[in-house]
Amino acid sequence: MPGAMPLVSVVLPTFNCRDALEGAMASLAGQVERDFEVIVSDGASSDGSDDLAREWAAALPACRVLSRPDSGIYDAINRGVTEARGDWVLVLGADDRLHSPHTLQQAAPWLLATEADIVYGDVRVVGSAALGVPPGGRHAGPMPLHRLLRGNICQQAIFYRRSLFDRIGLFDLSYPLMADWDFNLRAAFSVRMQWIDLVVADYAGTGLSTKRRDTAAMRGIPEMVRKEFLRRGKDPELWPLQRILLRQADTLRRQGHWRDAARQVTSYLRLQWQRLLAA
Secondary structure (H helix, E strand, O other): OOOOOOOEEEEEEEOHHHHEEEEEHHHOOOOOOOOOOEEEEEEEOOOHHHHHHHHHHHOOOEEEEEEEOOOHHHHHHHHHHHHHHOOEEEEEEOOEEEEOOOOHHHHHHHHEEOOOEEEEEEEEOOOOOOOOOOOOOOOOOOOOHHHOOOOOOOOHHEEEHHHHHHHOOOOOOOOOOHHHHHHHHHHHHHOOOEEEEEEEEEEEOOOOHHHOOOHHHHHHHHHHHHHHHOOOOOOOHHHHHOOHHHHHHHHHHOOHHHHHHHHHHHHHHHHHHHHHHHH
């Protein structure tokens, strides 16, 4: 129906990526399922990336191109999320592709039936090896909290319920490369997440996060995790996971962040003492 809210909003952050963007737009235009919209959130590209996106608009069910200077990829994503009208949001990189023309068609029944706030599948690694997976390999299967504390879900494989952003906030712009891991962890502590046996996207592994380190996140995420464990110290389901604080402390120590490391250890000991008192 004209004007009806789509099931999925695909947010595509772009900046001077015209050559790569063609494939991403083609993978969206070729979807059998048409109950989706595309929001291209462009950072005022100078290479015509935004113009290319507009050229594809006629081949898509709905497409909006927003172009203005931004402060990085997550600023662009947040703007796209804010504009999204769909029940679900999928973030796709300009150098990534939906895995097949049937991807959204296959995901739709799960999205319509689930009570989870995050539904995620896998990615297929293309090009050079990435994520410890050879070219053509699949990454990464179910990611319960104990795995998510050690590594992230590929963002290209995640469908976020749009209302989740209203409840826990947008991506934290203080983390230029790992804001999605921070968001996913915050969500995992408080909402239901569901893995589906579906390859959602072909992952190029050429983004900035594969080339640079997010030093702010390497300190900020352990601090967020520490606070979440303290806040939920009486939850027995989290007790076996508390040792991650010691692992994080060791990493922080090796990076020279001794005070942060000591805080993690102290919090771990406090949590163990609380467990002994509760026994």
